[in-house]
Amino acid sequence: MAHMFVKIAVAVILVVGFSPFLEGVMRKFKAVIHSRKGPPVYQPYIDIIKLLGKEDLRVSDSILLRLAPMVCFSSVLVASLFVSFGFSPALSGAGDLVAFLYFITLSSVAVAIGGLATASPYGGLGASRELMTLFAAEPILALTLIVAGIKAQSMQMTDLPLSAFSISMAIAAIGLFLIIQVQIAKLPFDIVEAEQEIMEGPFIEYSGPGLALFKWSFYMKEFLFATLFWRIFINWPDFRAFPMPGLLANILNIAANCVQAVVLLILIELIDATNPRLRIDQSLRFCGVVFFTVMCGLIFAFIGS
Amino acid sequence: MESVEEAAGIRAPRRARYIRTILLELERIHSHLLWLGIAGHIIGFDTVLMQSWRMREPVMWAAEKITGNRKTYGQNLIGGVRRDIEKELIPELFPMLDTLEQQWKKVLDAIAGDTTLKARLEGVGILPADKARDLCVVGPTVRGSDIPIDSRVDHPYAAYDELVPRVITFTGCDNWARVLVRMHETFESIRLIREGLKNLPDGPILTQVEETPPPGREGMIVVEAPRGEAIHYVITGSDYRPYRWRVRAPTYQQLQALPSMIQHATVADVPITLGSMDPCFSCTERLEVIDVKTHKVKVYSNEEILNISRRKYGRG
Amino acid sequence: MMKKLFSKMLPKSLWVYHANVGACNGCDIEVIDVLTPYYDAERFGIKLVGSPRHADVLLVCGPVTMQVLPYFKRLCEAVPDPKLVFAIGSCACGGGIWFDTYSVIGGVDKVIPVDFYIPGCPPRPEAILHGVAVALGLAPKKIAPIDASDGFDTLHYSE
Amino acid sequence: MFRSKIKEAIICLEAGRVTLAYPFAPAFIPKGFRGLPSVDINRCVGCGGCASVCPSSLVEIVDEPDRTTITRYFERCIYCGRCADVCPEMAIEMTERFETATNDIRDLHVVHHIYMATCSRCGRCFSSQTPLDPPDYRSFKGTRLNRLGVEST
Numbered sequence: 048m049a050h051m052f053v054k055i056a057v058a059v060i061l062v063v064g065f066s067p068f069l070e071g072v073m074r075k076f077k078a079v080i081h082s083r084k085g086p087p088v089y090q091p092y093i094d095i096i097k098l099l100g101k102e103d104l105r106v107s108d109s110i111l112l113r114l115a116p117m118v119c120f121s122s123v124l125v126a127s128l129f130v131s132f133g134f135s136p137a138l139s140g141a142g143d144l145v146a147f148l149y150f151i152t153l154s155s156v157a158v159a160i161g162g163l164a165t166a167s168p169y170g171g172l173g174a175s176r177e178l179m180t181l182f183a184a185e186p187i188l189a190l191t192l193i194v195a196g197i198k199a200q201s202m203q204m205t206d207l208p209l210s211a212f213s214i215s216m217a218i219a220a221i222g223l224f225l226i227i228q229v230q231i232a233k234l235p236f237d238i239v240e241a242e243q244e245i246m247e248g249p250f251i252e253y254s255g256p257g258l259a260l261f262k263w264s265f266y267m268k269e270f271l272f273a274t275l276f277w278r279i280f281i282n283w284p285d286f287r288a289f290p291m292p293g294l295l296a297n298i299l300n301i302a303a304n305c306v307q308a309v310v311l312l313i314l315i316e317l318i319d320a321t322n323p324r325l326r327i328d329q330s331l332r333f334c335g336v337v338f339f340t341v342m343c344g345l346i347f348a349f350i351g352s
Numbered sequence: 353m354e355s356v357e358e359a360a361g362i363r364a365p366r367r368a369r370y371i372r373t374i375l376l377e378l379e380r381i382h383s384h385l386l387w388l389g390i391a392g393h394i395i396g397f398d399t400v401l402m403q404s405w406r407m408r409e410p411v412m413w414a415a416e417k418i419t420g421n422r423k424t425y426g427q428n429l430i431g432g433v434r435r436d437i438e439k440e441l442i443p444e445l446f447p448m449l450d451t452l453e454q455q456w457k458k459v460l461d462a463i464a465g466d467t468t469l470k471a472r473l474e475g476v477g478i479l480p481a482d483k484a485r486d487l488c489v490v491g492p493t494v495r496g497s498d499i500p501i502d503s504r505v506d507h508p509y510a511a512y513d514e515l516v517p518r519v520i521t522f523t524g525c526d527n528w529a530r531v532l533v534r535m536h537e538t539f540e541s542i543r544l545i546r547e548g549l550k551n552l553p554d555g556p557i558l559t560q561v562e563e564t565p566p567p568g569r570e571g572m573i574v575v576e577a578p579r580g581e582a583i584h585y586v587i588t589g590s591d592y593r594p595y596r597w598r599v600r601a602p603t604y605q606q607l608q609a610l611p612s613m614i615q616h617a618t619v620a621d622v623p624i625t626l627g628s629m630d631p632c633f634s635c636t637e638r639l640e641v642i643d644v645k646t647h648k649v650k651v652y653s654n655e656e657i658l659n660i661s662r663r664k665y666g667r668g
Numbered sequence: 669m670m671k672k673l674f675s676k677m678l679p680k681s682l683w684v685y686h687a688n689v690g691a692c693n694g695c696d697i698e699v700i701d702v703l704t705p706y707y708d709a710e711r712f713g714i715k716l717v718g719s720p721r722h723a724d725v726l727l728v729c730g731p732v733t734m735q736v737l738p739y740f741k742r743l744c745e746a747v748p749d750p751k752l753v754f755a756i757g758s759c760a761c762g763g764g765i766w767f768d769t770y771s772v773i774g775g776v777d778k779v780i781p782v783d784f785y786i787p788g789c790p791p792r793p794e795a796i797l798h799g800v801a802v803a804l805g806l807a808p809k810k811i812a813p814i815d816a817s818d819g820f821d822t823l824h825y826s827e
Numbered sequence: 828m829f830r831s832k833i834k835e836a837i838i839c840l841e842a843g844r845v846t847l848a849y850p851f852a853p854a855f856i857p858k859g860f861r862g863l864p865s866v867d868i869n870r871c872v873g874c875g876g877c878a879s880v881c882p883s884s885l886v887e888i889v890d891e892p893d894r895t896t897i898t899r900y901f902e903r904c905i906y907c908g909r910c911a912d913v914c915p916e917m918a919i920e921m922t923e924r925f926e927t928a929t930n931d932i933r934d935l936h937v938v939h940h941i942y943m944a945t946c947s948r949c950g951r952c953f954s955s956q957t958p959l960d961p962p963d964y965r966s967f968k969g970t971r972l973n974r975l976g977v978e979s980t
Binding site: 705706707708711758761762763764765767768775777782783784785786787788789791792794795796797798799800801802803806807809810811812813814815816817 | 842844845846847849850851854863868882883884885894900901902903904905906907924925926927928929930932933934935936937938939940941942
């Protein structure tokens with residue numbers, strides 16, 4: 048029991064504390080592509096602290112408006128407890144990747160509800176876009192996880208990583224990589240909060256703490272998906288296999304995970320910086336293509352290759 | 353300024369007209385680079401914004417060196433220009449133009465094969481040639497619809513009778529064609545500046561204006577601004593002041609074409625289509641509806657427009 | 669203690685909402701120019717945001733015209749506290765050449781209190797950056813009021 | 828598609844980091860930059876030429892019994908340089924100062940007092956002259972000038 052609490056504490060601190068740093072690195076990298084100096088890497092921390100201290104203007108008394116950011120933040124936080132960061136997931140006894148899927152979906156739904164609760168036309172438009180994206184992207188995420196689950200005969204994240212290469216896993220890995228872009232709203236697909244089209248969509252009426260929670264949960268999502276990708280498909284290096292004390296191995300694993308997340312997110316940021324935003328129908332078509340690709344992966348998984 | 357000159361019957365010296373042409377073309381280059389950046393920003397492609405504004409910055413510095421300010425040049429006077437382009441400045445300008453041309457070629461080369469960019473721009477905001485002609489659209493917007501209208505060629509002013517630009521048209525009629533028109537016009541402007549600097553004639557830059565023009569004289573000039581043709585009309589008055597000065601900015605005509613351009617488009621396409629005609633909302637600030645049947649003119653105020661659109665979308 | 673922390677963080681992360689209340693676009697262009705590679709205001713944590721509710725700083729360009737006045741007032745209310753107001757350009761600072769025309773109210777300070785004035789027509793990007801640096805306390809203010817008399821006053825009084 | 832993306836990335840990376848160190852290093856100012864106008868008060872004769880040409884009418888001239896007070900509201904200045912062009916005494920010149928940001932609008936106000944000699948009969952000002960100044964021949968008209976043997980200008 049005490050063991051579990053330690054794990055929960057470590058996971059929460061890691062996700063909550065490290066994710067703004069990742070965002071900072073991404074912003075810095077984007078600045079490199081833009082040939083400028085860019086903000087310091089700790090900038091997102093400052094942004095969040097500043098937003099938390101700002102006045103919270105409420106456009107309506109709707110309880111949904113107040114709850115949406117909290118639901119979004121906490122659902123991502125709970126989802127993080129089902130993901131392994133190099134050690135086995137904190138709540139592995141309580142649920143598996145299906146639970147992770149539910150909580151991640153809940154966070155997107157919270158964004159949409161928050162957008163609808165603002166009663167601003169931009170918010171409504173943003174919410175409808177968010178839901179459309181959700182319907183398109185979530186099945187693909189589920190499918191990739193199912194492919195991995197079939198190969199491992201389990202949906203527990205600790206059981207998932209397989210060392211053997213297989214076609215279905217490769218296809219699923221590509222599918223997940225492509226869908227991360229959609230899930231964390233990076234550029235070809237940031238139609239939800241398109242700043243120039245619909246003025247940040249669902250977040251238009253949020254100020255201060257509410258906005259901070261939304262932003263923070265997006266940073267956390269980035270970290271979660273990057274971790275998910277590395278830990279499910281390329282679970283290397285695993286220091287627990289080496290002869291060393293367990294605690295040190297775990298710490299090394301976490302450090303390796305963080306570095307890997309940075310690498311993946313920089314790759315995603317590169318795609319982000321060299322693409323214009325797609326229209327919603329174009330992005331749905333893209334999701335359709337990925338969906339069928341991953342379906343092929345599923346078929347491969349059934350026939351056992 | 354030239355409309356006043358026309359009214360007063362003055363013609364600026366040749367050197368002054370060349371300097372005006374060079375500055376107008378510098379302005380066009382910077383405006384087109386700026387526009388590409390803004391268009392990129394509208395469709396979320398911030399890298400285009402950053403890079404094209406990076407290339408634009410030396411142009412601004414050049415303008416600052418020539419005139420003393422980055423934007424409000426304050427260069428034209430009635431009868432000539434205020435400052436000469438100094439001899440030691442000219443060798444500095446050529447390398448600037450060379451690097452700009454090189455980089456701009458690379459950009460054109462790179463985005464020509466960019467499928468995601470084309471997916472957003474091609475076939476969006478279509479303005480067919482006959483429709484464009486009906487709506488009197490001007491500038492790069494109409495040249496993207498394959499109608500060669502350019503007041504620099506049609507009604508030469510400044511030194512455009514000697515430095516003749518090539519009118520660039522594209523047949524696409526869509527946003528992509530308008531991007532290409534602007535990008536190719538930039539090369540044309542670079543060429544014109546080079547020629548202008550090489551053939552810069554000697555002589556005075558200002559003719560002395562001996563007497564004030566009598567009141568009641570009219571003058572009109574059509575200027576091809578980067579956005580399209582701007583018309584300045586002046587009636588001279590007494591006491592050194594104009595009696596009436598009317599400017600028709602190109603955005604007036606461009607906006608008429610917008611409803612047909614955004615028909616059946618999604619919300620995501622509206623900003624870029626609007627942006628593709630490079631609107632200047634500082635130049636246009638009210639909506640005037642003319643009822644064709646009764647010939648009544650009604651100027652809508654802001655609240656009325658808001659109410660109409662709310663009624664239409666079932667809000668408020 | 670938290671209040672102290674927040675107030676310390678605010679100048680390091682200024683999110684800017686840019687309002688055009690009747691400007692000619694010159695200042696707007698220079699404001700965006702400040703964000704581009706050569707000047708890069710993002711290194712001070714400055715970011716352009718799309719909604720006034722996210723903003724800490726209201727950048728106002730242009731003289732306040734009669735037409736935008738009610739919207740401008742609403743916009744100011746939409747910005748959460750603590751907020752700063754920057755007036756960019758001569759028009760926003762004192763009305764520019766329009767200060768006494770019939771459709772213009774005048775400088776921004778006639779409508780809302782302004783924290784920083786950056787005059788210029790348009791101000792150079794460097795001037796805007798300097799204004800930001802002064803606001804952040806990174807650079808000293810380089811201007812002071814002048815109240816001078818010509819050399820004859822001493823002569824005048826010595827008589 | 829990937830080729831064009833790579834080309835775009837190369838354009839971006841070729842430029843390197845171009846950010847200027849501006850607030851921490853002095854900025855480049857071209858020759859002939861039109862910055863904040865500076866007024867040499869000892870040259871000013873209070874003629875009001877600048878006030879009449881200024882597009883934003885920022886020069887306010889008040890004639891008082893023994894002096895002229897010129898107040899300039901530089902927050903309105905559009906840096907056109909017309910005043911420097913018309914000043915007959917070359918008292919105004921456009922400086923290279925552009926860092927005019929301030930938190931107090933009064934920092935941009937410039938007040939000048941020019942002490943003038945006044946006509947004992949009508950009480951209005953005229954610019955004072957010391958005995959060391961060369962005589963202004965233009966004010967000498969007609970036969971008296973000819974008798975002095977000076978050509979009229």
